Each structure stands twice: as structure tokens, then as C-alpha cells.
Amino acid sequence: MYRRTAILMLLAGCLGLAACASKPPKPSAAQQQAAGQNGAGAESQGAEGGANANGGPFGNQNSVAGPQQGLLAKRTVYFDFDSAVIKGDGTDIVAAHAKYLSDHADSRVRLEGNTDERGSPEYNIGLGMRRAQAVRQALLLQGASASQITVVSYGAEHPVDPAHNEEAWSKNRRVDIVYLTPNAQPPQAPQTPQ
Amino acid sequence: MTPLLRIFLAVLTAAWLAAPAAYAQLQIQITSGVTNPVPIAVVPFAEAPTDGTDVADVVQHDLAGSGRFTALPRNKMPATPTSAAQVKFADWKAAGSDYMVVGQVVPMPGGQLAVDFELLNTLTGQSIARQRFTGSAAALRNAAHRVSDVIYQAITGIRGAFATRIAYVAVVGQGADSRFQLVIADADGYNQHLILESRFPIMSPAWSPDGKWIAYVSFENHLSAVYVQRVQSGERTRVSMRAGINGAPAWSPDGRKLALTLSGDSGHPQIYLLDLSTQHLTRLTDSPSINTEADWSPDGRYIYFTSDRAGEPQIYRIGTTPGSATQRITFTDEYNAGPHVSDDGKWLAMVTRDDSGSYRIGLQNLATGEFRMLTSGRLDRSPSFAPNSATIMYAERPGRGQAGILATISVDGLTGLSLKPTQGEVRDPAWGPFIQ
Amino acid sequence: MSEPARDRWLSIGMSVLLHGSLVALLAFGFWHFHKQATTPPSVPINATVVDARTLKGEGAASTPAPQPKPAPQPQPAQQAPPPQGPPPPTPDELAMREQAAKEEAQHEAEAQKAMLARQQAKAAREEAQRQAQAQEAAQAAAAKQAEEAEAAAEAKKAAAAKKLAEARKKAAAAKLAAEKKLAAERKLAEEKKLAEEKRLAEQQAAAARAARVAQLQQSLQEDEQAAAASGALASWQSEITSRIQNAWIKPPTARPGIECVLNVSLVPGGSVTGVSVGQCNGDDAVRQSIQTAVYNASPLPPPPNGIPFPRQLIITFKPTN
Numbered sequence: 038m039y040r041r042t043a044i045l046m047l048l049a050g051c052l053g054l055a056a057c058a059s060k061p062p063k064p065s066a067a068q069q070q071a072a073g074q075n076g077a078g079a080e081s082q083g084a085e086g087g088a089n090a091n092g093g094p095f096g097n098q099n100s101v102a103g104p105q106q107g108l109l110a111k112r113t114v115y116f117d118f119d120s121a122v123i124k125g126d127g128t129d130i131v132a133a134h135a136k137y138l139s140d141h142a143d144s145r146v147r148l149e150g151n152t153d154e155r156g157s158p159e160y161n162i163g164l165g166m167r168r169a170q171a172v173r174q175a176l177l178l179q180g181a182s183a184s185q186i187t188v189v190s191y192g193a194e195h196p197v198d199p200a201h202n203e204e205a206w207s208k209n210r211r212v213d214i215v216y217l218t219p220n221a222q223p224p225q226a227p228q229t230p231q
Numbered sequence: 232m233t234p235l236l237r238i239f240l241a242v243l244t245a246a247w248l249a250a251p252a253a254y255a256q257l258q259i260q261i262t263s264g265v266t267n268p269v270p271i272a273v274v275p276f277a278e279a280p281t282d283g284t285d286v287a288d289v290v291q292h293d294l295a296g297s298g299r300f301t302a303l304p305r306n307k308m309p310a311t312p313t314s315a316a317q318v319k320f321a322d323w324k325a326a327g328s329d330y331m332v333v334g335q336v337v338p339m340p341g342g343q344l345a346v347d348f349e350l351l352n353t354l355t356g357q358s359i360a361r362q363r364f365t366g367s368a369a370a371l372r373n374a375a376h377r378v379s380d381v382i383y384q385a386i387t388g389i390r391g392a393f394a395t396r397i398a399y400v401a402v403v404g405q406g407a408d409s410r411f412q413l414v415i416a417d418a419d420g421y422n423q424h425l426i427l428e429s430r431f432p433i434m435s436p437a438w439s440p441d442g443k444w445i446a447y448v449s450f451e452n453h454l455s456a457v458y459v460q461r462v463q464s465g466e467r468t469r470v471s472m473r474a475g476i477n478g479a480p481a482w483s484p485d486g487r488k489l490a491l492t493l494s495g496d497s498g499h500p501q502i503y504l505l506d507l508s509t510q511h512l513t514r515l516t517d518s519p520s521i522n523t524e525a526d527w528s529p530d531g532r533y534i535y536f537t538s539d540r541a542g543e544p545q546i547y548r549i550g551t552t553p554g555s556a557t558q559r560i561t562f563t564d565e566y567n568a569g570p571h572v573s574d575d576g577k578w579l580a581m582v583t584r585d586d587s588g589s590y591r592i593g594l595q596n597l598a599t600g601e602f603r604m605l606t607s608g609r610l611d612r613s614p615s616f617a618p619n620s621a622t623i624m625y626a627e628r629p630g631r632g633q634a635g636i637l638a639t640i641s642v643d644g645l646t647g648l649s650l651k652p653t654q655g656e657v658r659d660p661a662w663g664p665f666i667q
Numbered sequence: 668m669s670e671p672a673r674d675r676w677l678s679i680g681m682s683v684l685l686h687g688s689l690v691a692l693l694a695f696g697f698w699h700f701h702k703q704a705t706t707p708p709s710v711p712i713n714a715t716v717v718d719a720r721t722l723k724g725e726g727a728a729s730t731p732a733p734q735p736k737p738a739p740q741p742q743p744a745q746q747a748p749p750p751q752g753p754p755p756p757t758p759d760e761l762a763m764r765e766q767a768a769k770e771e772a773q774h775e776a777e778a779q780k781a782m783l784a785r786q787q788a789k790a791a792r793e794e795a796q797r798q799a800q801a802q803e804a805a806q807a808a809a810a811k812q813a814e815e816a817e818a819a820a821e822a823k824k825a826a827a828a829k830k831l832a833e834a835r836k837k838a839a840a841a842k843l844a845a846e847k848k849l850a851a852e853r854k855l856a857e858e859k860k861l862a863e864e865k866r867l868a869e870q871q872a873a874a875a876r877a878a879r880v881a882q883l884q885q886s887l888q889e890d891e892q893a894a895a896a897s898g899a900l901a902s903w904q905s906e907i908t909s910r911i912q913n914a915w916i917k918p919p920t921a922r923p924g925i926e927c928v929l930n931v932s933l934v935p936g937g938s939v940t941g942v943s944v945g946q947c948n949g950d951d952a953v954r955q956s957i958q959t960a961v962y963n964a965s966p967l968p969p970p971p972n973g974i975p976f977p978r979q980l981i982i983t984f985k986p987t988n
Contacts, residue, residue, distance in 0.1 A: 119543075147453060154628075155590055157569035157582040157612055158434060158659065159479040159492065160537050160544055162455075163500045163521035166476050170497060188496055189454050190476060194432035199405065201610065201628060259908055259982045262885050264917030264960070329916075329959050352955060354962035355942070359955060388920030388952030562868045600870035621919065643919065 103144070103216025108133035112214045114172055115207070118153070121167040123175065131175045134214055139180025148172050149213040150190040153206035158192055165190030165212075172212045187217075266643055268295075269386055272303035272328040276348070277313040277335035286336055286346055289375035292419060293393040294382060297622060298645030303328050315349050315358055323353040330359070332382060336371070343367060346374045350382050360385045372421065392617040393418060396663040397624065398436040398445055399637060403655035413447060415462060418617070418662070420637075420650040426465060436661040439482050445661075446470075446480035446489060457491060459507075470507070476500050481525045481534075483551075490515075490525035490534055502536050504551065513553055526570050527551075535560065535570040535579065544568040546581055561595065563602045569612060572597070573620035578642060580605070580614035580623055592625050594642065605640055615662040622647060626658040671840065678833050685829065689822040696814060878988065881923075885987045899971035906968050911982065915960035918952040921986045925949045929957050931980040937966035945981075957984045 103109070114127035123131060138144055150169030152161040169188040176186060198205035273291040294300035309322040313335050323331050334348030343365055350360040360381050364374040373394055380391030397420075401412040413427035413436060427433060431450040438445055446459045456472035457480050471477045475494035482489060487507060494500040502515045502525045516522040520540035527534055534551055537544045546561040546568070561567035566584035573580070576597065583593030583604065592606040592614045610628040617624070617639075624639045629649075634656035639647030650657060858865075889905065927947035932940045942958050949957075961982065970976060 149453075155610060156566065156584070157524060157537065157544070159524045160521065160539075160568045162434075162476055162478050163492075163494075163523050163539075166494055166500065167521065173497070183496070186496075187454070188475060189450070191432060191450065192434075194434060194450070201632065257904065257977045257980050259904060259911070259980060260888070261908060261911050261915060261957075261960075261982060261984045262888060262987045263912055264915030264921065264956075264986065265913060267916050269916050329963070352959060354959050359951075384952070386918065386952055386955060388918045388950045559864055560867070562864065562871070596874070599874040600867045601874040602871060 102218055103146075104137050109137055112216075114168075114212045114214070116168050116210045116212075118206075118210065119164070121164070121171045123171060128175070130214075131172055132179055135176045135179030135181050138176060138182075138185050142182070142185070145185050145187070145217045146176075147187045147189060147215045147217055148176075149195070149215060150188070150192075151195055151209055151211050151213070152193050153209045154193045154196060154201070155206070156193075158194070161192035162190045163192075165192045168210075168212050172214070266645070268299055268301040268645060269330065270303065270328050271300050271382075271386075272308060272323060272326065272331040272353075274308060274311055274313070274331060274333045275305065276333075276346070284371040284375065286334070286371065286375040286378070287332070289372055289419070290332060290348075290379045290382065292648075293376060293379035293391075296419065296639065296648035297383065297393075298639070298641040298647040299383070299387055315351055318351060318353075320351075320353045320356050328353055330382075330386060332378075334378070339365060344371055344374070346371070346378060348378050348381075350385055372417065376417070376419075387621075389621045390619045390665075392619040392622065392662075392665070394666060395618060396442070396666070397615075397637075398438060398661045398663065399650075399657050400433050400436065400659040401652055401655055401657050413445070414657075415445070415663075419648070426460065426462065434659060435479055436659060437480050437482055438661055438663045440484055440486045440664055442664045442666060444482075446482065448478050448480065457489070459489070470505060476523075479523050479525055481527055483527050484529055484531045490527065492523040492525070502534060502549070515549055515551070515553060515555075516557070518557075524569050526572055528572055529574055529576045535572055537568040537570065546570045546579065560597075561602070562600075564593070566590075567593065569614065571614050571616055573616045573642075574618050575620040578616070578620065580616060580625075582612045582614070592623065592640070594623075605642075605644060606638075613659050615660050617662050618665045624660045624662055626660060674836070674840075678829070682826075682829055685825055686822065689818060689825070693815065693818055693822075696811065696818070881987050888987075900974075903968065903970050907964075907980075910964045910967065911960055914963040915984070916956055917986060918956050920950050921953050921956065921984070923987055925953060925984070925986060927953060927957055927984045929961060929982045929984065931961055931982055933967065933976055933978055933980060935976045937969055937976060939965035939967070949984075953984075957982075960984075 103112075108130050111126075111130045114123050114130055115125060116122065116127075117124055134146070138146065148169040150165030150167070150172075152164045152168075166188065169190055173186050173188055177183060193209070196205070196209040197211070198208045271294060273287045273294065275285070275287045278286070291302045295302045303326060307326060309326055310317075310319065312318045312333050314333055318331070318333065329352065331351050331353055332348055333351070334346065337345045337347060339345050344367070345363050345365045347363045348361070349358055351358055362378075362381055364377050366374050376391075376394035379393040383389065383391035383393070395418045396415055397418050398413065398415050401414050403410050403412065409430075411429050411431065411433045412425055413433050414423050415426055416423040426445070427447070427449070429449060429451050431453070432448075433450075434448040436445050436447045443463065444459055444461055446457060448455055448457055450456075452472070454472065455477045457470050457477045458467050459470050459480075460467035470480075470489060471491055471493065473493055474496045475498065476492055478500075479492040480489050483504075489505045489507060491503045491505055492500050493503050499519050500521050500523050501517065502522050504513045504515060505511070506513075515534065516536070516538070518538060518540045520538055521544070522536055522538045522540075524537040525534045526536070528548075532551060533548050535546055535548050538547045539545070540547075541559070543565045544567060545559060547557050548560050549555050549557045560570075560579065561581065561583075564583050564585060567581050569582045571580045572578070579595040579597050581593050581595070582590055584590050585604065589609040591604050591608060591611050593602060594605045595602045605623065606625065606627070608627045608629070612626055614623050614625040616622070620642070622639050622641050624637055626635055627638050628635050634652075635658050636652070637650040637657050637660045639649075641647060889908070925948060927949045928945035930943045930945055932942070934940050939961055942961055944954050944958070947954060967976075967980075
């Protein structure tokens with residue numbers, strides 16, 4: 038595991054160096070701190086203390102923050118069309134994370150609710166929130182506390198698969214469980230060009 | 232034939248033969264017509280050297296893009312007159328054009344340009360409209376749009392909305408590299424200005440009634456927040472970043488309030504009204520369901536919104552004074568969401584899912600309740616009315632594997648134009664108000 | 668609300684009819700039987716049936732038997748005045764005379780007895796007849812009484828039944844009204860919201876219906892137009908009409924309620940040489956469109972054979988949808 042971490046750090050460092058000259062190199066942090074980058078026009082600097090420790094602005098399934106053992110490595114729970122009922126092994130995944138959260142009071146997660154792309158965008162925000170709240174409720178019922186959980190809904194705006202077919206849609210109907218690093222700071226605000 | 236009828240016919244025939252002048256004034260009654268695009272020819276203007284703006288081309292693109300006109304291609308034009316005196320009407324009538332536009336761009340002192348044009352009826356030979364618009368060279372495109380407005384109104388009776396602006400969200404890049412952009416452009420998609428760029432989603436742009444502000448939703452902290460940004464300066468204010476949903480901002484017609492969707496961590500999304508000057512927040516809806524996508528009626532008395540309190544989303548209406556009754560508005564089809572009311576108060580546009588599972592733009596007559604499907608795509612959404620209530624812009628996915636584009640359609644179903652980006656996709660259009 | 672009033676008048680009328688007929692029947696019967704009752708002597712209505720056998724002395728008769736007339740004394744044989752005449756009867760003759768006298772007296776008594784009996788029987792017969800008559804009268808009276816009673820009872824019953832029926836009807840009506848009212852109230856309270864929603868759905872249907880009706884009206888109007896004239900003239904007129912209709916690109920502002928008159932000048936051959944807009948409440952776009960339409964429809968089709976082109980056409984544009 039340390040090897041993997043080292044390789045990733047190296048890659049991150051290379052990326053930082055490969056960026057525009059005006060950009061200062063990324064700090065080689067002991068932890069992964071590839072932050073969510075908000076910028077206008079030109080790339081802005083990294084290390085804004087991203088509120089998550091995932092590999093990109095949003096987090097994807099290659100998350101390296103938070104627990105990795107067994108079920109806990111799975112961070113995504115899926116749903117059927119127009120449904121906020123956790124399906125399949127999602128309930129087991131949620132149970133595992135609930136136990137972890139209840140055992141580690143300083144751990145915090147952000148639940149990100151998503152939908153497939155069909156229909157009206159803001160209504161999809163509501164549907165995604167319904168799903169995130171379902172997971173939140175399940176976590177609370179199984180030992181997590183409310184202060185450990187933040188919920189957000191991205192509706193249809195953050196698909197993992199941008200294709201326009203049922204296969205992609207079923208992958209997008211999900212809640213992502215994102216572990217937040219304890220000393221997370223909010224990222225820099227986006228630029229408004231003049 | 233009965234004897235009576237025979238006599239009648241005999242009398243009639245006698246009348247025919249005896250006095251042909253008796254029916255010299257024959258009466259005809261016309262009770263219907265056709266809804267076809269009007270054939271028009273926009274002849275290239277005599278141009279002064281400019282930045283390359285072809286005024287006639289802009290006008291032609293505007294008129295044809297509205298769906299209500301069909302323009303004669305340049306290679307079919309019999310001549311290139313630039314004033315009415317030069318026109319041989321018979322030739323243009325023979326080319327199939329009912330109307331034609333001739334004009335010139337004339338340099339004025341101080342670096343200004345004057346656009347002179349005349350609208351002619353090729354069949355009657357009459358001049359219908361004749362006007363001059365003066366402005367800077369940089370505003371030549373805008374002058375062309377104003378020419379289109381005059382022509383559009385003279386022939387359709389409806390005020391033109393070509394000299395207006397739109398806002399929309401563009402998404403470039405894929406996956407982790409994707410960037411979201413909030414863009415303002417002319418209604419024909421030209422003159423784009425980037426007013427916000429972010430790694431996080433931007434949604435639901437909404438113009439203030441005076442066209443000076445844009446409200447939108449941004450997820451820039453991984454969490455949603457509603458911002459209000461001044462178009463001219465870029466100066467922005469965050470108006471809501473509460474736990475849970477902050478979404479669907481909608482300006483009241485007097486510009487003083489914003490309707491918002493808020494949910495909190497554990498609650499259902501409800502519609503709230505935020506007074507922008509006092510920051511006072513009032514809750515309007517109170518239903519254990521999703522209530523979102525508020526849109527004000529033009530008189531400010533009602534808010535139309537989406538609610539799935541009945542199971543699937545439908546459009547409802549509630550009075551803007553707290554405690555008002557809620558009334559359901561849509562009854563056709565299982566899924567109706569994203570309501571937008573036209574400025575003249577007559578139409579309600581929405582996203583409707585039909586029996587085959589296609590999401591299309593539906594249109595309901597608010598006075599009669601009559602509903603019909605307007606578009607015929609599979610993933611259409613986000614309808615927005617032009618300020619003349621005659622055209623709708625919406626987002627569509629033209630086909631599998633193709634990126635999202637914007638399209639326009641007239642209220643009576645004549646397809647207009649498509650706005651395709653050179654890269655990435657565009658969505659979430661918001662048509663701005665008439666420019667004062 | 669004329670239903671109960673009408674019913675009420677009906678009830679009254681029938682009641683009057685029924686009662687009147689009963690009264691009439693009663694009067695007639697009374698009069699009829701009254702006449703019959705006066706011929707026999709009226710007897711008090713103490714209708715004990717008299718058995719004729721009691722008149723023969725077996726039981727106490729109510730009327731005493733008439734007293735038998737006293738037997739006439741036998742005439743004593745006259746004592747012979749001095750015999751001057753026949754010789755005095757012999758004792759045999761005397762005995763015979765006594766015997767004869769006795770027999771005569773016996774016969775007399777018997778005859779008297781018979782006469783008495785006959786009288787008795789006659790009296791009894793008369794009595795019986797009178798009794799019978801009395802009985803008959805009594806019976807008739809009784810029958811009449813019974814009939815009267817029956818009639819009265821029937822009338823009463825009919826009246827009661829009528830009243831009952833009326834009352835029942837009224838009760839039923841009242842019950843129905845009450846039920847209706849309750850149901851209506853319930854329905855109203857229940858369906859207030861639904862009615863509103865239904866109203867909207869019905870509005871939609873009504874709009875569709877109205878559109879269909881307008882369409883039908885329009886085609887009817889066209890048919891009427893065609894039928895107004897006759898034969899070839901009508902078909903020519905409709906040909907012109909459809910030509911212009913297909914050429915009229917109707918602007919959005921040409922809504923129902925707009926009516927514009929166009930005076931069209933023609934030359935032989937059907938070409939339009941001039942148009943002028945007459946009475947018109949449409950905007951400029953409408954005015955432009957109707958002129959353009961007529962020009963685009965030019966040249967108009969020729970009229971039927973032998974009839975010259977009219978020099979003027981008056982075309983009224985009056986959209987119905």
C-alpha cells in the first residue's frame with residue numbers, strides 16, 4: 038500500500054510540474070491532497086485544501102481516503118429508476134460504513150446523491166437528495182451520528198458514465214459515500230472573468 | 232327534383248342569363264388559412280467595410296431561425312437591388328418570395344454606422360416598413376437584430392425578440408477534466424461571454440427582470456449554493472448556502488424576491504421566497520414530497536412549481552402570499568416538470584414524459600387547459616420562453632452519442648434553429664428580457 | 668319546483684273525483700232504497716226473524732188470535748100454536764130434528780171453526796206476509812245500511828288509503844329530498860377539490876370539443892356557402908375559396924374575432940389587378956397577409972361556361988380558429 042501511495046504522489050508531483058509555468062508545483066504532501074480545482078481561464082494553483090482526498094475535483098471510485106477494508110472500500114450505493122430504495126448489496130455497504138462511523142467518531146462523510154440524465158434538472162436534484170437522505174437515514178439508524186454526515190445532491194449533473202443508454206443510466210443512479218479528511222478546508226472560489 | 236326546386240332553378244338561370252352584372256360583386260368568405268413559413272428574400276445590403284458582419288445574413292438567419300420564415304438562398308436571387316427603386320417585383324414574385332428586404336450600411340460621422348433598410352411586398356409592390364438604425368461598428372450585429380425585429384413584427388404581428396440575450400451552461404471536457412461554464416450570448420448564439428467557470432456543476436441560470444443580474448446554482452464547495460451575479464461587472468453575492476438543497480432560483484416580476492428550493496439535511500425540498508433587501512425568508516409549500524422549480528406568473532400573484540406529492544411530478548400553482556391554496560395544473564401524462572410561464576401569461580411550457588418514455592417539451596394553454604406536445608425529441612428539457620412569448624428555447628440531446636445542444640421552436644410548432652457548441656455540450660438555457 | 672305542486676293538484680283532483688263518485692253512488696243508492704222502503708210499512712228495526720210456525724199456536728204468538736165469533740145460538744123449534752096445522756112431530760122426528768139441529772150446529776161450529784181457522788190462517792198469512800215484508804224491509808234496510816256502511820267504510824278506506832298514499836308519497840319525497848340534500852352536501856364537500864381538478868380536465872376536453880365544433884361549424888359554413896348558390900356557381904365559389912385559403916399564410920394575430928374585407932379587382936382571365944382593404948379590425952400583419960394571399964391565388968379559376976368573370980370580388984377573411 039505504501040508503494041502505491043508513493044507512486045501516486047510521484048505522479049501528482051509530475052502533473053504539477055507539467056502544468057503551466059505560472060503554476061507553482063504541488064506540495065508533496067504526506068497525504069493525498071489533489072484538491073478540487075476551481076479556476077477561470079488559465080489553470081489555477083492546486084492545494085486549496087480540498088475538502089476531499091479523492092483523485093479529482095469530485096471524487097471517483099479510486100478514493101484513497103477513509104477505510105479500505107472489505108466492504109468499506111465500496112463507496113457507491115445504487116438505485117432503481119425513480120426509486121430511493123437502496124438496492125442489492127447497497128444495504129450491506131451502508132451497514133459497514135455505519136459501523137465504521139459509529140466506531141470512529143472523528144470520521145466524517147459526505148453523501149452525494151445522483152440520478153440519471155433523464156427529465157427536468159432541478160427535479161433530479163430533488164431525487165438525488167432523496168437517495169442521499171435514504172442513505173443518511175440508514176447510517177443514522179445503524180450507529181452514525183448526524184454531525185458526521187453532510188448530504189448534497191448533484192442530480193444529473195455528475196454522471197460517472199455520460200452515455201445515453203440504460204447501462205450508463207443505471208450506473209449514474211447512485212449515492213457516493215465520500216470520506217472527508219478531518220482538517221478539510223473549503224476550496225478556493227471560482228473566478229469570474231472580467 | 233321537386234317542382235318547387237325546378238322553378239327556383241329556372242328563375243335562377245333566368246337571372247343568370249338576364250343580368251350577368253347581378254353577381255358582379257361575388258361574395259367569398261375565408262375562414263381558415265395555413266400556418267406555413269412566409270417566403271422572404273433578404274437581399275445583401277450594400278455594405279460599408281465593417282468587421283465582417285454581413286447584416287443581411289444576420290437578418291436572414293434570424294428570420295429563418297424563428298421558424299416563421301423561409302429565406303430565399305442567395306444563389307437563387309434574380310438580382311441584388313439595394314433600394315426599392317431598383318426592384319423589379321415580378322422577378323422576385325417569380326422566384327417565390329412574398330416579401331423582400333433591401334438595404335445599405337452607410338458610414339456616419341464619428342465612426343458610427345447607419346443601417347437603412349426597407350421591407351417590400353413583392354406582390355403588391357408596396358413598401359411596408361422603412362427605417363434606419365444607427366450605432367457603433369461594434370454594435371452592428373445588434374442593429375441587424377433590430378432590423379429583424381421590425382420585419383418580424385410587420386409580417387407576424389408579434390414583437391421580435393432577436394435583439395435579446397440568452398444565458399446557458401456549457402460543459403467542456405470529460406469526467407474529472409470537465410469544466411462547467413456559465414455563458415451569456417446573443418439570442419442567435421453569437422457574442423459569447425464567459426461569466427463563470429468552475430470545476431463543479433453550475434445550474435439553473437435565471438435573468439432578473441431588468442436583465443442586469445443573473446442568479447444561478449453553483450456546487451463550488453461540493454455543496455450547492457445560490458448566487459446572484461451582476462452581468463456587467465461580474466460582482467456576485469451568495470444568497471443561500473444552507474444545508475441540503477439550495478436550488479432553482481426564480482426572480483419575482485418586480486425583481487425584489489427570489490423563489491428558492493431549500494431542503495435542509497433531512498427535510499423535503501420546499502419552495503421559499505427570499506426578500507433580497509431584507510433577507511427575510513418565507514416558506515410557501517409544506518408537502519412531504521419534492522417541491523421545486525418555481526416560476527412566477529407575470530403578475531407576481533402565483534408561483535408555478537413541480538411537485539410529486541401525487542406520486543409522479545406534476546405542475547402545481549400556489550399563491551405567493553403564505554397560506555394560499557395550492558392548485559394542480561397538469562393532468563395529461565404521468566410526468567410534468569420544470570414549468571415556465573410565458574410573459575404574456577398565456578402559455579405554460581414544461582418537460583413532459585410521453586407514453587413511450589420520451590421526455591419532450593409540452594405546452595399548456597393556461598386559459599383553456601388545453602395541452603399539446605411541442606417537440607418530438609427523446610431527452611428534451613429546460614424550456615425557456617423568449618420575452619415575446621412566441622418562441623421557446625430548450626435543451627435537447629439530438630441522438631445517442633451526440634452532445635447536448637440548444638434548440639428553438641415557435642409556440643405553434645415551427646422549428647427554429649439549433650445552437651451547437653464547437654466542443655462539449657450546452658444545456659440549461661435562460662432567455663433574457665427585452666433590452667430597454 | 669313544479670313537481671310537488673303538480674302532484675298536489677293531481678291528488679286533489681283525484682280525491683274530489685273519488686269522493687264525488689262515492690257521494691253520488693251513495694245518494695243514488697239512498698234514494699233508490701228509500702223508495703223501496705216506503706211501500707211496506709216501516710217497522711222499527713228490531714230485526715228479529717219471525718218464524719211462521721209460531722203463528723200456529725206452538726209458541727206464544729205476538730198477536731193474539733182473533734176471538735172466535737160466539738157460536739150462533741140454535742134457533743129453538745117454534746112451539747106449535749094451537750094445532751091447526753100439521754100434526755106435532757113425532758119423537759123420532761124430533762130426535763131427527765134435534766139431530767139435524769145438532770148436526771147443523773156442529774156444521775155451523777165446524778164451519779165457523781173452519782172460517783176461524785181460515786181467518787186465523789189468513790191472518791197468520793197476512794201476518795207472515797207482513798212479517799216477511801217487514802223482514803224484507805228490515806233486510807233491505809239492513810242491506811242498505813250495510814251497503815252504506817260499506818260504502819262509507821270504503822270511502823273512508825279509500826280516503827285513508829289516498830291519504831296514506833299521499834302521506835307516503837310526501838314522506839318519500841321528503842325523504843328523497845333529505846337524502847338528496849345530504850348526498851349533495853356530502854358530495855359537495857367531498858368533491859370540491861375533485862371538481863376543480865375535473866373542471867380543468869373538462870376544460871381541456873371542452874377546448875378540444877370546441878375546436879371540433881368550430882371545425883364542424885366551419886365546414887358547415889363552407890357547405891352552406893356552397894349551397895347558397897346552386898350547381899356550378901357554388902362549386903366555382905368554393906374553388907376560389909379553397910384556393911385563397913391554401914394561399915393565406917395566417918399570421919398569429921389573425922385570431923377568431925378578426926374580420927377583414929378585401930375588395931378585389933379582376934380582369935377577364937381571373938388575374939387580380941388590384942386589392943383594397945375595406946372594413947378590417949386586424950393589425951398590419953393581418954392586412955398584409957390577406958392581400959398577399961389573394962395575389963398568390965391569382966389567377967383565379969374561370970367561372971362555369973358562358974358566364975363572364977366578375978369584375979369585382981368581395982372577400983371576407985374571418986378566421987375561426
